Amino acid sequence: MKKTNELFGKFDDVLKSACRVPLLPPIGDFWGQKKKLTFVDMFCGIGGFHTAAKSLGMECVFACDIDADCRKVYEHNYHIKPESDICRINPENVPDHDVLFAGFPCQPFSIIGNRGGFADARGTLFFELAKVIEAKQPRALVLENVRMLASHNEGKTLQRIKEVLTELGYQVDHMILNALNFGLPQKRERILIVGFKGGASGFNWPDRALPMIPLKELLESEPDKRFFVSERIRRKRQAHHKATVTPSIWHENKAGHISSYPFSCALRAGASYNYLLVDGKRRLTPRELLRLQGFPDSFEIVGNDSQIRKQAGNSVPVPMVKAVIERVIHARQSKPSTQTQGRVNAA
Numbered sequence: 001m002k003k004t005n006e007l008f009g010k011f012d013d014v015l016k017s018a019c020r021v022p023l024l025p026p027i028g029d030f031w032g033q034k035k036k037l038t039f040v041d042m043f044c045g046i047g048g049f050h051t052a053a054k055s056l057g058m059e060c061v062f063a064c065d066i067d068a069d070c071r072k073v074y075e076h077n078y079h080i081k082p083e084s085d086i087c088r089i090n091p092e093n094v095p096d097h098d099v100l101f102a103g104f105p106c107q108p109f110s111i112i113g114n115r116g117g118f119a120d121a122r123g124t125l126f127f128e129l130a131k132v133i134e135a136k137q138p139r140a141l142v143l144e145n146v147r148m149l150a151s152h153n154e155g156k157t158l159q160r161i162k163e164v165l166t167e168l169g170y171q172v173d174h175m176i177l178n179a180l181n182f183g184l185p186q187k188r189e190r191i192l193i194v195g196f197k198g199g200a201s202g203f204n205w206p207d208r209a210l211p212m213i214p215l216k217e218l219l220e221s222e223p224d225k226r227f228f229v230s231e232r233i234r235r236k237r238q239a240h241h242k243a244t245v246t247p248s249i250w251h252e253n254k255a256g257h258i259s260s261y262p263f264s265c266a267l268r269a270g271a272s273y274n275y276l277l278v279d280g281k282r283r284l285t286p287r288e289l290l291r292l293q294g295f296p297d298s299f300e301i302v303g304n305d306s307q308i309r310k311q312a313g314n315s316v317p318v319p320m321v322k323a324v325i326e327r328v329i330h331a332r333q334s335k336p337s338t339q340t341q342g343r344v345n346a347a
């Protein structure tokens with residue numbers, strides 16, 4: 001795949017400015033700890049959290065994902081072999097770590113908020129995560145999910161998740177963030193949940209919007225012809241829509257309505273093939289999809305186009321979670337309690 005040096009340099013410069021070095025104490029001072037901060041990457045996918053945390057000097061000690069293709073990409077890029085299904089992992093065997101990251105799958109949360117107590121989370125992947133948190137008591141957590149989690153089941157699902165974490169001894173907060181405010185030309189709103197064992201002060205959510213990387217600087221100049229749609233599809237699109245800016249990403253919603261913007265709508269793992277088209281003519285290339293999530297060009301592509309489309313659609317926007325992690329690891333944590341305050345009812 002063609003990659004111009006000029007674009008490579010420009011793109012990585014924008015990423016660097018999105019992930020600017022903070023005027024905060026060095027990480028070695030964090031919680032009075034001199035060694036490298038460690039993390040685990042649960043439901044790791046292709047490692048959006050990993051890329052962000054590594055760039056802040058943190059070290060991964062464990063990862064897991066049930067998807068074999070993701071594990072292959074992960075191992076290739078980070079030299080860590082993720083474990084598979086979280087349900088088959090003994091939480092006690094997860095290595096000790098400072099911070100736990102998890103972009104837990106949204107599909108099973110429909111049943112979380114319905115009843116009281118920990119029992120309501122049983123059988124969900126969130127409950128499996130809670131078991132690891134209970135066993136290992138990391139000093140901090142950063143969880144990510146779709147925006148809809150905030151309003152799901154009239155807010156009861158999120159409330160239940162926060163209660164579970166609180167009962168495990170964490171001070172918890174959440175915020176909806178948009179990748180568009182972190183330098184990326186992708187409208188992707190996600191809920192971020194942070195938790196501090198025993199509480200913390202001085203934690204603030206990132207609030208300053210960074211300039212968006214212009215789409216033209218992210219798009220490849222000579223994409224392979226396999227990414228272009230047929231003349232018939234192109235004509236059909238153009239008969240129904242006129243873009244006001246170029247380049248733009250044409251977005252087809254579920255009702256078949258076309259709109260276009262100088263940024264991409266949220267990448268989606270299970271979207272139809274032509275859900276997003278550059279100028280109504282071609283699909284995004286694997287490199288462009290990864291750039292839209294803020295992966296640097298040093299991230300190596302492993303797998304075919306459709307695998308990467310799914311993986312990029314599932315990933316977290318790297319600069320967005322980096323900004324959150326940066327603030328988490330510079331917050332002043334209250335003396336961490338060694339006692340778990342809550343118990344997960346596994347009965």
Ligand SMILES: C[S@@+](CC[C@H](N)C(=O)[O-])C[C@H]1O[C@@H](n2cnc3c(N)ncnc32)[C@H](O)[C@@H]1O
Nearest residue numbers: 043045046047048065066067085086103315316
């Ligand atoms: C929203 S994605 C997380 C993506 C990741 N944060 C990233 O940056 O690429 C959720 C991931 O959970 C994985 N998953 C689903 N069920 C799982 C299970 N039972 N055990 C481990 N991983 C699972 C999926 O394969 C998927 O990669």
